[in-house]
Each structure stands twice: as C-alpha cells, then as structure tokens.
Amino acid sequence: MKKSRSVGASSQLNGFGKQDAESRRKKKTAEIAQALNVTPVDVATLRRMAISEGGLLTDEIRRQVWPRLLNVSVDQIPEELEMIDRDNNKDFNQVLLDVQRSLRRFPPGMPDEQRAGLQEELINIILRVLVKNPQLHYYQGYHDIVVTFLLVLGERLATALVEKLSTHHLRDFMDPTMDNTTHILNYLMPIIERVNPEVYDFMQQAEVGTIFALSWLITWFGHVLSDFRHVVRLYDFFLACHPLMPIYFAAVIVLHREEEVLECECDMAMMHHLLSRIPEDLPYETLISRAGDLFVQFPPSELARGVHQRSQETAVSTFKDFELASTQQRPDVVLRRRRKEQQLQQRTLEAKHGKVTVARPTGATLHEAGGHGSDCGVGCCSVGHGELGS
Amino acid sequence: MADIESSFEFSSSLTSSSLPPPRTRIFKIIVIGDSGVGKTCLTYRFCADKFPDKTEATIGVDFREKVVEIDGEQIKVQLWDTAGQERFRKSMVQHYYRNVHAVVFVYDVTNAASFRSLPAWIEECRQHALGQEVPRILVGNKCDLRHAAQVSTDVAQQFADAHSMPLFETSAKNPYGNEDGSRNNSDHVEAIFMTVAHKLKSQKPLMLSQPPSRPGDIVTLRQEEEDRGLWGCSCWRS
Numbered sequence: 001m002k003k004s005r006s007v008g009a010s011s012q013l014n015g016f017g018k019q020d021a022e023s024r025r026k027k028k029t030a031e032i033a034q035a036l037n038v039t040p041v042d043v044a045t046l047r048r049m050a051i052s053e054g055g056l057l058t059d060e061i062r063r064q065v066w067p068r069l070l071n072v073s074v075d076q077i078p079e080e081l082e083m084i085d086r087d088n089n090k091d092f093n094q095v096l097l098d099v100q101r102s103l104r105r106f107p108p109g110m111p112d113e114q115r116a117g118l119q120e121e122l123i124n125i126i127l128r129v130l131v132k133n134p135q136l137h138y139y140q141g142y143h144d145i146v147v148t149f150l151l152v153l154g155e156r157l158a159t160a161l162v163e164k165l166s167t168h169h170l171r172d173f174m175d176p177t178m179d180n181t182t183h184i185l186n187y188l189m190p191i192i193e194r195v196n197p198e199v200y201d202f203m204q205q206a207e208v209g210t211i212f213a214l215s216w217l218i219t220w221f222g223h224v225l226s227d228f229r230h231v232v233r234l235y236d237f238f239l240a241c242h243p244l245m246p247i248y249f250a251a252v253i254v255l256h257r258e259e260e261v262l263e264c265e266c267d268m269a270m271m272h273h274l275l276s277r278i279p280e281d282l283p284y285e286t287l288i289s290r291a292g293d294l295f296v297q298f299p300p301s302e303l304a305r306g307v308h309q310r311s312q313e314t315a316v317s318t319f320k321d322f323e324l325a326s327t328q329q330r331p332d333v334v335l336r337r338r339r340k341e342q343q344l345q346q347r348t349l350e351a352k353h354g355k356v357t358v359a360r361p362t363g364a365t366l367h368e369a370g371g372h373g374s375d376c377g378v379g380c381c382s383v384g385h386g387e388l389g390s
Numbered sequence: 391m392a393d394i395e396s397s398f399e400f401s402s403s404l405t406s407s408s409l410p411p412p413r414t415r416i417f418k419i420i421v422i423g424d425s426g427v428g429k430t431c432l433t434y435r436f437c438a439d440k441f442p443d444k445t446e447a448t449i450g451v452d453f454r455e456k457v458v459e460i461d462g463e464q465i466k467v468q469l470w471d472t473a474g475q476e477r478f479r480k481s482m483v484q485h486y487y488r489n490v491h492a493v494v495f496v497y498d499v500t501n502a503a504s505f506r507s508l509p510a511w512i513e514e515c516r517q518h519a520l521g522q523e524v525p526r527i528l529v530g531n532k533c534d535l536r537h538a539a540q541v542s543t544d545v546a547q548q549f550a551d552a553h554s555m556p557l558f559e560t561s562a563k564n565p566y567g568n569e570d571g572s573r574n575n576s577d578h579v580e581a582i583f584m585t586v587a588h589k590l591k592s593q594k595p596l597m598l599s600q601p602p603s604r605p606g607d608i609v610t611l612r613q614e615e616e617d618r619g620l621w622g623c624s625c626w627r628s
C-alpha cells in the first residue's frame with residue numbers, strides 16, 4: 001500500500017508571475033527543510049509556512065510537517081496497526097455505508113482495485129480510533145476528514161494523526177450530541193455581522209440558519225470541495241490554527257459572496273441552496289488571509305460575548321494547553337505575521353505591475369486602527385484564543 | 391457533487407419561458423428516515439429524473455426543488471432531504487421542520503432495522519409540533535431488491551394503517567417496476583411525490599406566496615381543519 005502515499009495531488013502556488021512563484025516556492029521549500037532540520041524542530045516556522053501563501057506545497061512536505069503541527073512523534077507510532085473486529089463494532093455499519101458512498105473523495109483516475117483497498121484502510125483507521133477512544137462518537141462527515149489524511153499520509157501515519165486531531169480539533173464534533181457543534185456554528189453570524197451588517201441582516205431576515213455551513217465545519221470543507229488540492233491547502237491552514245478557524249473561513253466565504261447573497265431571494269430555501277454550494281473558483285489564498293485577519297480582529301473571546309455560552313469543556317478551552325505544548329507559539333502571532341507579509345508582497349506587486357487592488361471592506365481599517373500588524377511577541381497576544389471557556 | 395446539484399431544477403423551461411405567474415405556490419416537503427434508506431436518491435430521482443450514480447452521506451440538510459404543473463397551476467415542490475444519522479436530528483434539523491406542508495417517511499425494504507426506526511421518526515415529527523393536518527406518507531424504498539426484502543408488504547401496510555398513512559413501495563433505482571429497468575411504465579417515484587402535491591393542492595388556500603418584494607411579505611393562509619386521517623389511499627405497488 002506504499003503507493004497510496006502519493007495519490008494526493010500536490011499543490012501549486014497559484015501566485016503572481018510564474019518565475020516569481022517558482023523562486024518563492026524554492027525559497028519556501030528550503031525554509032521548511034531548514035525548520036525541520038534544527039533541533040528542536042522549529043514548529044513556529046512550520047506553522048507560519050502552513051499558513052502563508054501556498055501552504056505546505058506538496059504532499060511530500062505535508063508528510064513531514066503535519067505530524068509536527070499536531071505534535072505527534074513519528075518514531076513512536078507502532079509499526080503494526082491493531083486489527084479491528086468489525087463484527088462487534090457498533091459503528092461499523094454507518095462507517096461502511098459512508099465510506100462506500102465516498103467515491104468522490106478519491107482521485108478520478110484511480111483504478112477501482114486501488115480505491116477499494118484505500119476504502120478498506122479508511123474503515124480501519126476510523127474504527128481503530130473509535131475503539132481506542134470510546135468517548136469519541138462517529139459522525140457522518142468524519143470519514144471526509146480521515147480520507148484526506150489517508151490519501152496524504154498513508155494508513156499508519158494517518159491513524160496516529162487522526163487520533164490526535166480527533167481528541168483535539170474535532171473533539172466537539174464527536175461528543176455524544178451535536179450541542180457543542182451547534183455552539184460553534186453560532187459563531188458564524190456574529191462574525192458576518194461585524195464585517196457586513198447588511199449581509200447579516202439579510203440572512204437573518206431570510207432565516208437561513210447555519211446548517212448550510214455544517215458540513216463545511218465538521219469536514220473542514222473536505223465534503224464540499226471537489227479539488228483535492230484545495231482541500232489539503234485548507235488542511236495546512238487549519239492544522240496550524242485555532243480549532244475555530246474553520247468557522248472564520250466559513251464566514252469569509254459567505255462574505256466573499258456578498259453580492260450573490262444580497263441578490264438572492266430573501267427566502268430560507270433559496271438562500272440555503274445558494275450558500276450550501278461552494279463555487280469552484282474561490283480565491284483560496286486571499287480568503288485564507290482574510291480569515292486570519294478576522295480571527296485577529298474579532299477573536300473568539302470577543303465574539304463569545306454575543307454567542308450563547310455553552311459547555312466549558314470544548315476543544316477551544318483546552319486548545320491553549322495543546323497549542324503551547326506543541327509549538328510555544330500561538331497561531332494568532334503567525335497570522336499577524338502572514339498579514340504583514342502579504343501586505344508587503346502586495347505593495348511590491350503593486351509597485352511592480354502598477355495594479356490597483358480592490359479594497360477589502362475592513363482590511364485597511366484593521367491595519368491602520370488596530371496596530372495588529374506590528375510584530376508583537378507572544379506576550380501581547382492575549383486577545384487570541386483560550387478565553388472562551390475560562 | 392456536481393450531478394446532485396444539477397437536480398436543482400426550478401429554472402426549467404416552465405419558468406424561464408415566461409414571467410412567473412403572480413403567485414407561485416410552494417409546497418414544502420420534508421423527507422426523513424434512517425441513514426442509507428435512499429432519501430437522497432428518491433429526492434434526486436424526482437427532481438432530476440434519474441438515479442444518481444454516486445450519492446454521498448447527507449450532512450445536515452440538502453434542498454432540491456422542482457416546478458410541476460397541477461391542473462394548469464404551476465407549483466414549486468421543495469424537497470428537504472435530511473441527514474439520517476441520529477445525532478443530526480435533534481438540534482440540527484429542527485429549523486427545517488418549520489412550515490413544512492407534508493412529511494415523507496422512508497424505510498428500506500431490505501433493512502428491517504430501518505422499518506423498526508419508524509416509530510422514532512414519527513415521534514420526532516410529533517415533537518416538532520407538526521399538526522395532524524400535515525399529510526404524511528410512508529415509502530418503502532429499494533423494491534428492485536425484492537429477493538433481499540426483509541419487510542413484507544403486509545407488515546408495512548398494517549403499520550401504515552395504524553398511523554393513518556398511505557403506503558407506497560417503490561425503488562429510486564428502478565421506479566418503472568420493470569425487471570429490465572425499461573421505461574414502459576410511468577415513473578413511480580414521480581407519481582408518489584405528485585400524489586402528495588395533489589393532496590396539498592386539494593387542501594386549497596394552503597400557502598400563497600410569491601417572491602416577496604419586501605422580505606417578510608409572504609402571505610400564509612392555512613386551512614387547518616380539512617380532512618384528517620387517511621387520504622388517497624390507492625397504493626401503488628411496483
């Protein structure tokens with residue numbers, strides 16, 4: 001099954017000039033290699049690389065960096081994977097049903113036999129993690145996340161990383177009930193409200209709800225994006241960030257579609273339908289930046305005031321420990337740095353090509369008013385995450 | 391997802407050729423039942439007139455729509471295809487029960503457990519305070535797999551009678567009821583949803599609506615006290 005390791009498509013920098021892109025790519029690859037080679041590994045840099053333009057570039061690199069981002073030591077993963085007793089497994093039927101229907105998640109040209117083998121592995125990974133962690137409950141869509149890890153990492157590594165992810169980032173989705181998931185979805189509208197009250201009002205009037213974003217959130221967009229390159233690019237980003245980042249990204253997608261939303265019939269069904277389909281040609285890099293900006297500008301702690309408080313025991317509240325243990329650096333710092341880099345790049349570009357960039361609704365004010373772009377150390381970044389549950 | 395999405399058919403020739411009539415009524419139907427019984431396939435069959443070659447697990451709620459003509463009136467039939475997994479039901483799907491005009495319960499004739507779950511689904515409906523006047527039908531799907539059937543028509547019919555629902559046995563895969571899948575007979579799945587639509591239309595001033603010029607403009611007139619209980623109980627069998 002070694003073959004399965006390279007089935008994921010590698011990402012391309014969708015950048016500006018071809019040569020520019022190529023040289024930046026080379027530079028980035030070197031930087032990543034450097035960060036991996038120092039002792040201890042420079043996780044802060046890796047995190048920054050995962051967020052910044054193009055993400056981790058190739059699946060080859062992802063295989064080395066993703067474990068670092070999740071603080072999984074690869075040499076401690078057992079060589080032998082546990083066998084799974086499918087017959088006496090309470091989740092087997094549902095998992096089987098979902099995996100059998102997951103054909104779209106596999107590269108189109110893949111021979112049936114190879115795909116069938118991977119589907120078997122996919123079932124095994126899921127059941128293994130569930131059996132080992134009885135507090136975790138399977139949900140439809142979990143398989144969309146696991147398949148991404150399988151395609152990039154292969155079965156052994158995927159098992160270890162998925163287990164870590166499930167007990168951290170995905171923990172809330174795997175509760176006995178979906179209450180905490182609903183709670184997280186409740187962040188969506190407040191973010192939209194802060195950025196674009198008109199869109200917010202219109203959506204409220206239509207009573208569209210937030211279920212259109214449910215599959216985005218709980219599959220990290222794996223269920224809804226057909227191009228695997230976009231999926232892994234987003235996974236780079238989310239793995240390097242706070243567990244609530246996917247909901248910021250969801251908000252950014254809605255905001256990006258402002259015009260369509262406002263032109264839509266003000267009706268729940270129509271709007272649900274419009275929003276639940278994600279356009280194929282989203283400018284992912286821009287949207288990633290923007291999600292990062294919004295996270296810094298409207299951190300969860302601030303939004304939480306407007307969001308109905310629920311359980312203290314969310315992944316969000318324990319994220320801090322995990323985060324600090326794994327990296328010594330918080331993602332919001334990285335996000336700010338990325339923002340700065342992008343602005344610099346943008347300026348250079350504008351200077352070079354004389355391009356006029358379309359002003360983003362709040363970006364400029366954020367930069368000018370907030371002073372967030374300044375290179376503050378970890379100490380001044382307490383606005384970040386972790387406060388929600390405390 | 392591409393082919394599933396193309397099932398969104400509301401802008402078919404019916405509406406694109408001329409201005410929509412001043413009032414297009416909307417019939418909102420929610421489709422519920424265990425995971426895997428074929429809710430997505432049935433709704434897709436009705437809206438896109440074919441069996442999807444690949445479906446995926448439904449996460450949350452999907453929406454499909456088709457404009458049909460009944461007695462010269464154009465009516466939008468909106469189908470809300472819900473997730474089957476139990477954890478999605480309670481807090482998640484709630485929102486979509488509002489203003490529902492009819493409920494379609496689906497079980498899989500080859501899966502007895504999906505039939506045994508029906509009381510739980512009926513109870514869920516009750517909890518969402520759907521009135522007695524809201525028509526309900528029971529659909530046993532996957533009848534093309536007769537040899538593997540675990541739920542007999544008799545047992546299903548008894549259950550349907552006990553709950554005052556008409557029963558339809560059908561197949562999203564082969565709704566024509568022919569061994570070879572040929573299209574000599576009429577499309578049975580279509581007929582089922584059309585029966586519901588007819589029933590709703592016969593309830594008269596059910597819901598008048600048009601794309602509101604201002605939001606919140608929808609006029610809702612509901613006739614609460616029409617015929618209850620069994621209706622149009624001429625059950626097809628494939």
Ligand SMILES: Nc1nc2c(ncn2[C@@H]2O[C@H](COP(=O)(O)OP(=O)(O)OP(=O)(O)O)[C@@H](O)[C@H]2O)c(=O)[nH]1
Nearest residue numbers: 425426427428429430431445448474532561562563
């Ligand atoms: N033979 C046969 N198979 C069917 C029929 N309808 C659906 N299926 C198959 O049953 C499986 C489940 O169908 P879906 O429509 O995805 O089921 P669902 O009820 O929407 O399931 P959830 O979204 O998980 O709640 C798929 O593999 C379909 O191909 C049918 O009429 N005949």
Ligand SMILES: [Mg+2]
Nearest residue numbers: 429430447448
């Ligand atoms: Mg479905």
